[in-house]
Amino acid sequence: MTHDTYDVIVIGGGPAGENAAAYAIAGSDRTAALIERELVGGECSYWACMPSKALLRPAHLLSAARAMPGVSEGLAPGGLKRDAVYARRDAFVSKHDDSSQVQWANNNGIEVIRGSGRLAGERLVRVGDRTLQARHAVVLATGTAASIPDIPGLRAAFPWTSRDATNMHELPKRVVIVGGGVVACECATWFAALGADKVTLLVRGQSLLPKAEPFAGERVASSLRSHGVEILFGTSPQSVDRPAVRDTGEGKIHGGPVTVDLGNSALEADEIVVAAGRAPSTNGLGLATVGIEEGRYVEVDDHMTVRGAKGNWLYAVGDVNGRSPLTHMGKYQARVCGDVIAARAEGHPFEDPKYRATADLHQAPQVVFTAPEVASIGLTEKAAASEGYDVAIAELDIAVAGSALSRDDFDGHAKLVIDKKTRCLVGATFVGPDVGELIHAATIAVVGAVPLETLWHAVPSFPTVSEVWLRLLESLRDQ
Ligand SMILES: Cc1cc2nc3c(=O)[nH]c(=O)nc-3n(C[C@H](O)[C@H](O)[C@H](O)COP(=O)(O)OP(=O)(O)OC[C@H]3O[C@@H](n4cnc5c(N)ncnc54)[C@H](O)[C@@H]3O)c2cc1C
Numbered sequence: 153m154t155h156d157t158y159d160v161i162v163i164g165g166g167p168a169g170e171n172a173a174a175y176a177i178a179g180s181d182r183t184a185a186l187i188e189r190e191l192v193g194g195e196c197s198y199w200a201c202m203p204s205k206a207l208l209r210p211a212h213l214l215s216a217a218r219a220m221p222g223v224s225e226g227l228a229p230g231g232l233k234r235d236a237v238y239a240r241r242d243a244f245v246s247k248h249d250d251s252s253q254v255q256w257a258n259n260n261g262i263e264v265i266r267g268s269g270r271l272a273g274e275r276l277v278r279v280g281d282r283t284l285q286a287r288h289a290v291v292l293a294t295g296t297a298a299s300i301p302d303i304p305g306l307r308a309a310f311p312w313t314s315r316d317a318t319n320m321h322e323l324p325k326r327v328v329i330v331g332g333g334v335v336a337c338e339c340a341t342w343f344a345a346l347g348a349d350k351v352t353l354l355v356r357g358q359s360l361l362p363k364a365e366p367f368a369g370e371r372v373a374s375s376l377r378s379h380g381v382e383i384l385f386g387t388s389p390q391s392v393d394r395p396a397v398r399d400t401g402e403g404k405i406h407g408g409p410v411t412v413d414l415g416n417s418a419l420e421a422d423e424i425v426v427a428a429g430r431a432p433s434t435n436g437l438g439l440a441t442v443g444i445e446e447g448r449y450v451e452v453d454d455h456m457t458v459r460g461a462k463g464n465w466l467y468a469v470g471d472v473n474g475r476s477p478l479t480h481m482g483k484y485q486a487r488v489c490g491d492v493i494a495a496r497a498e499g500h501p502f503e504d505p506k507y508r509a510t511a512d513l514h515q516a517p518q519v520v521f522t523a524p525e526v527a528s529i530g531l532t533e534k535a536a537a538s539e540g541y542d543v544a545i546a547e548l549d550i551a552v553a554g555s556a557l558s559r560d561d562f563d564g565h566a567k568l569v570i571d572k573k574t575r576c577l578v579g580a581t582f583v584g585p586d587v588g589e590l591i592h593a594a595t596i597a598v599v600g601a602v603p604l605e606t607l608w609h610a611v612p613s614f615p616t617v618s619e620v621w622l623r624l625l626e627s628l629r630d631q
């Protein structure tokens with residue numbers, strides 16, 4: 153057995169782990185090991201953000217082209233060319249070859265160790281038959297995995313998860329999706345756009361995207377329906393039956409037809425996709441060896457230090473801490489974490505705001521790449537009320553010169569949530585084509601605590617979709 157010592161050991165080489173390692177040793181002679189059991193780059197690069205957005209973008213472009221006189225007439229008949237879309241997606245996931253990310257790590261002084269890492273006591277990590285010792289810090293960045301609900305027959309039916317849906321090579325003609333959250337809505341969008349005959353969403357609640365402003369879920373539902381997607385609210389599978397299950401590989405149809413019992417009725421499909429949330433990848437991580445409970449999100453303070461572990465050497469960043477399961481917020485936490493590790497290692501004070509994650513709980517932006525897109529930052533009206541804010545609301549359809557020019561069928565809606573006491577935004581939501589590009593202005597207004605009186609002087613260019621800001625501010629002039 154060999155013992156190796158590093159200044160920093162990171163378990164999990166997704167976007168959060170990579171950034172924590174890089175920031176913790178940047179500009180120093182500290183050493184870092186990054187332990188990864190699959191591919192460096194993590195879920196985001198190969199099975200989540202990148203492939204899903206690569207599948208969705210062609211659908212958005214085709215829809216915009218179809219709505220534009222002078223362009224639509226020149227389009228070839230039929231829909232998207234599936235093989236070309238898959239080929240571009242495969243390029244974005246580097247055909248599941250992580251050598252360029254390993255090269256990036258090496259160029260930044262990080263040693264990549266292949267294998268499954270687990271804690272073995274204070275500052276000790278086991279990987280294979282090696283025991284590694286950390287001088288300064290161990291960072292947990294192991295992410296999450298898809299949850300499979302405990303529905304009789306579901307697991308045995310070998311359902312698709314988001315890994316298969318994002319890496320699909322075969323299109324199930326009839327597909328049932330369990331869930332009504334972000335993954336379910338994005339998946340339904342690309343299945344319909346790529347030519348599935350029947351897409352059915354089984355939503356146990358009464359709305360899509362329940363964490364967003366209600367109008368967002370309503371607009372996405374109405375658009376999905378207009379593309380032939382059936383949405384069954386208040387519905388959860390009672391049991392699932394698939395007599396012929398085959399391990400055909402990722403993104404290939406996993407056997408014969410699936411029957412989903414809905415209680416009063418049954419549905420038959422060629423594939424069932426589970427999009428019912430995520431669970432933290434902490435089982436087998438050895439948390440018990442340092443007194444932390446396994447199988448739960450790892451709780452951290454704002455420095456990303458794990459609560460309950462003595463001695464300020466154990467950190468957790470990204471999805472595994474459950475604070476804000478988005479790539480950009482995991483990377484933000486990783487930058488904070490890396491800077492804190494560096495400051496502690498060098499004996500510097502770390503009182504400055506850059507050493508504390510303050511934006512990931514209530515000031516996180518998110519773009520859901522459905523058609524229409526849903527872009528939001530901060531608190532919804534309901535969340536602001538439950539946080540005790542007395543709020544003013546500005547809300548209107550996005551109907552400005554810029555939107556009319558961008559596409560003939562532009563249909564969008566915007567809402568601002570303003571704290572009456574400070575006259576600053578605490579939340580904003582935009583729904584419409586390409587509104588993802590509007591959200592950073594709102595993020596700056598929320599995080600920068602820019603009062604309405606100052607925002608008035610931030611004049612949007614004519615004719616852009618951003619002119620909606622002027623309309624929203626005008627609607628607040630008497631409040
Ligand atoms: C379908 C889908 C689409 C998404 N789209 C977006 C999007 O558009 N934008 C966005 O911001 N977010 C999106 N997300 C969320 C995003 O993928 C996650 O927030 C992000 O991947 C979290 O990064 P992470 O580094 O914390 O974890 P991960 O990316 O999950 O990486 C964790 C890594 O740790 C490794 N690992 C786990 N346990 C061990 C161990 N014991 N030893 C060694 N290695 C281990 C894993 O193999 C993995 O590589 C999407 C998620 C899904 C499912």
Ligand SMILES: NC(=O)c1ccc[n+]([C@@H]2O[C@H](COP(=O)([O-])OP(=O)(O)OC[C@H]3O[C@@H](n4cnc5c(N)ncnc54)[C@H](O)[C@@H]3O)[C@@H](O)[C@H]2O)c1
Nearest residue numbers: 301331332333334335336356388427428429477519520521
């Ligand atoms: N564009 C993006 O930013 C993006 C895209 C995809 C995923 N993500 C992130 O990835 C994470 C996972 O997304 P998700 O959609 O899987 O989770 P989610 O929490 O957004 O949605 C889960 C859905 O599954 C349903 N569900 C849960 N258990 C169920 C059960 N037993 N039976 C029936 N339905 C059940 C819930 O009611 C909910 O509708 C989220 O944090 C999301 O923000 C982000």
